[in-house]
Amino acid sequence: xxxxxxxxxxxxxxxxxxxxxxxxxxxxxxxxxxxxxxxxxxxxxxxxxxxxxxxxxxxxxxxxxxxxxxxxxxxxxxxxxxxxxxxxxxxxxxxxxxxxxxxxxxxxxxxxxxxxxxxxxxxxxxxxxxxxxxxxxxxxxxxxxxxxxxxxxxxxxxxxxxxxxxxxxxxxxxxxxxxxxxxxxxxxxxxxxxxxxxxxxxxxxxxxxxxxxxxxxxxxxxxxxxxxxxxxxxxxxxxxxxxxxxxxxxxxxxxxxxxxxxxxxxxxxxxxxxxxxxxxxxx
Amino acid sequence: xxxxxxxxxxxxxxxxxxxxxxxxxxxxxxxxxxxxxxxxxxxxxxxxxxxxxxxxxxxxxxxxxxxxxxxxxxxxxxxxxxxxxxxxxxxxxxxxxxxxxxxxxxxxxxxxxxxxxxxxxxxxxxxxxxxxxxxxxxxxxxxxxxxxxxxxxxxxxxxxxxxxxxxxxxxxxxxxxxxxxxxxxxxxxxxxxxxxxxxxxxxxxxxxxxxxxxxxxxxxxxxxxxxxxxxxxxxxxxxxxxxxxxxxxxxxxxxxxxxxxxxxxxxxxxxxxxxxxxxxxxxxxxxxxx
Numbered sequence: 016x017x018x019x020x021x022x023x024x025x026x027x028x029x030x031x032x033x034x035x036x037x038x039x040x041x042x043x044x045x046x047x048x049x050x051x052x053x054x055x056x057x058x059x060x061x062x063x064x065x066x067x068x069x070x071x072x073x074x075x076x077x078x079x080x081x082x083x084x085x086x087x088x089x090x091x092x093x094x095x096x097x098x099x100x101x102x103x104x105x106x107x108x109x110x111x112x113x114x115x116x117x118x119x120x121x122x123x124x125x126x127x128x129x130x131x132x133x134x135x136x137x138x139x140x141x142x143x144x145x146x147x148x149x150x151x152x153x154x155x156x157x158x159x160x161x162x163x164x165x166x167x168x169x170x171x172x173x174x175x176x177x178x179x180x181x182x183x184x185x186x187x188x189x190x191x192x193x194x195x196x197x198x199x200x201x202x203x204x205x206x207x208x209x210x211x212x213x214x215x216x217x218x219x220x221x222x223x224x225x226x227x228x229x230x231x232x233x234x235x236x237x238x239x240x241x242x243x244x245x246x247x248x249x250x251x252x253x254x255x256x257x258x259x260x261x262x263x264x265x266x267x268x269x270x271x272x273x274x275x276x277x278x279x280x281x282x283x284x285x286x287x288x289x290x291x292x293x294x295x296x297x298x
Numbered sequence: 299x300x301x302x303x304x305x306x307x308x309x310x311x312x313x314x315x316x317x318x319x320x321x322x323x324x325x326x327x328x329x330x331x332x333x334x335x336x337x338x339x340x341x342x343x344x345x346x347x348x349x350x351x352x353x354x355x356x357x358x359x360x361x362x363x364x365x366x367x368x369x370x371x372x373x374x375x376x377x378x379x380x381x382x383x384x385x386x387x388x389x390x391x392x393x394x395x396x397x398x399x400x401x402x403x404x405x406x407x408x409x410x411x412x413x414x415x416x417x418x419x420x421x422x423x424x425x426x427x428x429x430x431x432x433x434x435x436x437x438x439x440x441x442x443x444x445x446x447x448x449x450x451x452x453x454x455x456x457x458x459x460x461x462x463x464x465x466x467x468x469x470x471x472x473x474x475x476x477x478x479x480x481x482x483x484x485x486x487x488x489x490x491x492x493x494x495x496x497x498x499x500x501x502x503x504x505x506x507x508x509x510x511x512x513x514x515x516x517x518x519x520x521x522x523x524x525x526x527x528x529x530x531x532x533x534x535x536x537x538x539x540x541x542x543x544x545x546x547x548x549x550x551x552x553x554x555x556x557x558x559x560x561x562x563x564x565x566x567x568x569x570x571x572x573x574x575x576x577x578x579x580x581x582x583x584x585x586x587x588x
Contacts, residue, residue: 023336024309024310024339025308025309025310025337026308026310026473027310052474054473054474054476054479054505055307055308055474055501055502055506057497057498060498060501061497093400093401095358095398095399095400095413114399115378116378116401117376117401118376118401118404121376121401122401122404153475153476155509156480156509157476158445158476158477158480159476187336187337188336188337188472188473189437190437190440190441190442190478191441191442191444192476193440194440198394210559211339211562212342212559215337215342219439222439223439226439227440240553240556240560264526264551267523267551268527271496271526271527272497272527273496
């Protein structure tokens with residue numbers, strides 16, 4: 016079963032929920048946690064783990080080989096991203112604009128733009144005492160998160176069987192990285208806080224889930240601050256709220272030190288049990 | 299005209315609340331731009347009026363004309379994004395996966411595929427309740443060109459600032475280090491980093507600063523919830539010193555921040571707020587360093 020933890024707004028508790036839920040569920044299930052927030056991966060900061068395996072991840076970009084090139088300019092014409100330009104007697108490639116569609120390379124009449132691998136990030140596979148943890152991180156300056164997310168999902172599919180509960184800590188927002196991180200999930204848990212910002216971004220995230228036709232549920236974090244708009248909205252739309260994690264400075268302090276919560280704060284454990292019960296009804 | 303960009307790496311550190319507060323302090327000499335086009339929130343605090351909206355088109359989407367298509371599969375063979383689905387032998391485009399590269403249309407032997415321009419969102423020009431020009435946007439769901447929409451919002455804000463002779467463009471950026479953030483940094487004169495003294499706050503600050511460094515932009519930092527964890531706060535302060543980042547303010551952990559937001563106000567509008575002075579000091583320091 017694949018469970019993605021997502022949110023429109025950043026900083027609402029995706030990583031807190033992902034790491035605590037993974038640890039909690041791992042007491043009686045096979046669990047693999049994957050951090051797909053490749054721009055700012057944080058889950059690993061909360062886990063004691065041992066590195067099992069590491070690999071570089073690449074994206075494919077064209078590299079100009081001038082030997083047979085006739086400077087016909089076809090490459091420039093077929094590139095919709097302006098990533099290949101002919102300037103006088105040179106063909107210039109801008110890797111950060113390239114989407115690796117291969118059109119310039121495969122449509123080149125003289126095969127002068129062979130595709131080559133360019134490192135965009137690293138994937139690490141860790142073992143915590145109770146579960147597997149995978150993290151990918153984008154190299155600073157690389158702009159496209161989606162190809163790295165895609166390759167990380169492939170790694171999970173290849174290395175873990177379907178009896179695992181696969182938890183994905185997703186990036187914030189509603190654009191392409193989130194779509195990639197949630198589109199294969201059996202359940203998306205949207206975590207929010209009961210404030211005007213949290214509510215506004217939750218509605219965007221909910222619209223995204225409707226668009227993707229995803230099964231989803233809501234967890235409210237820092238419950239007790241703000242107002243009741245999130246509760247009322249979910250009631251009205253028949254969206255299940257499967258946990259309410261209380262607002263508590265103690266939780267913020269534990270979090271600040273990179274500590275897990277569920278074994279220290281009984282209310283958090285109770286809320287995770289509630290999430291776990293909901294997941295069991297879907298199995 | 300000087301451009302100030304507020305970013306954080308990590309989400310939820312108080313970036314938008316602080317940007318809106320700085321905007322209030324800057325008065326009418328500022329054009330405000332919300333470049334967190336994925337999950338824009340600043341309008342909640344600044345309550346723009348008299349909005350003029352425009353559609354934003356960027357990139358393309360492949361469309362197959364089934365009357366012409368022979369279902370030969372050439373498009374399927376070349377698509378690197380798994381965006382051509384085959385349903386009972388019929389080739390269709392998966393709109394969310396299509397990246398608009400146009401390769402399929404180029405290899406289609408019967409010209410059954412066309413690329414249509416993609417409406418990826420809307421951008422708006424308005425006036426805030428403080429009578430400032432405000433440019434913001436909303437990216438369409440799952441849209442792919444957030445970096446380009448960010449650039450559009452920024453360019454419009456800059457044009458207004460030049461035309462109206464405003465001293466500052468104040469930009470609220472998005473979390474992360476990817477394309478929208480890169481886009482919001484380009485051309486900036488000063489970067490305000492908003493962080494919090496947590497393991498993840500510091501981790502993400504370091505990564506996003508590595509990106510800022512590539513642009514050689516002068517940076518300052520506001521530590522929000524500074525008293526939550528003094529050891530971590532000191533670690534951040536040491537990092538700021540080592541990297542020559544201006545330490546703009548320490549803001550205490552204070553739930554009046556959230557209370558102000560719940561009333562759709564900025565914290566600097568709350569009477570007798572100690573935080574108001576801290577943010578005001580930060581604004582003065584930004585002015586001195588820009």
